[in-house]
Amino acid sequence: MARTPKPKAAQQKVKGDGIALNTSVDSAVRDKVADALSRAVADSYTLYAKTLGVHWNVQGPNFYGLHKLTDEQYNELHQAADAIAERIRALGKLAPTGSDSFRKLTVIENEAPHKPTREMIAELVKDNEAVARRMSEFAELADEAGDLFTHDMLVARIGVHEQNAWMLRSSLGE
Numbered sequence: 001m002a003r004t005p006k007p008k009a010a011q012q013k014v015k016g017d018g019i020a021l022n023t024s025v026d027s028a029v030r031d032k033v034a035d036a037l038s039r040a041v042a043d044s045y046t047l048y049a050k051t052l053g054v055h056w057n058v059q060g061p062n063f064y065g066l067h068k069l070t071d072e073q074y075n076e077l078h079q080a081a082d083a084i085a086e087r088i089r090a091l092g093k094l095a096p097t098g099s100d101s102f103r104k105l106t107v108i109e110n111e112a113p114h115k116p117t118r119e120m121i122a123e124l125v126k127d128n129e130a131v132a133r134r135m136s137e138f139a140e141l142a143d144e145a146g147d148l149f150t151h152d153m154l155v156a157r158i159g160v161h162e163q164n165a166w167m168l169r170s171s172l173g174e
Helices: 025-055 064-091 098-107 117-144 150-173
Strands: none
Touching: 025 064, 025 098, 025 117, 025 150, 064 117, 064 150, 117 150
């Protein structure tokens, strides 16, 4: 029996909950904004899980500082993922759930085996930079769609990810 190929993440439609909305975001562009936010929540949640893993497994002479830094970052990422998912719901769409959905939508690789602390921190630097760039793309899309709330939310996320990258990079002495 032939299997139907799964659609690529960018082609997946964000399903709604069937409730009529009259929000500040035009219905013609709401799906595009919700699709971008679905990728943003997948990035945030996957980076949350990866940062939490680093938090659990960090070792060495900078253990305490890195343990505290990653604690702050993963807690903030958890809150951010929740806020982004709630924005998707406010737009009348369903937020993605589950590791399979997130894996299809994110740019973060989180399936690697444990690595030395320095390598894990360097990966988090690159991941935060990648997510900041994606948030910038998504913010531009929201701006073009006239979704000021989502635009502002995503612009704030850019700053958080760039600051996280800076702090992690600084801990490496680079």
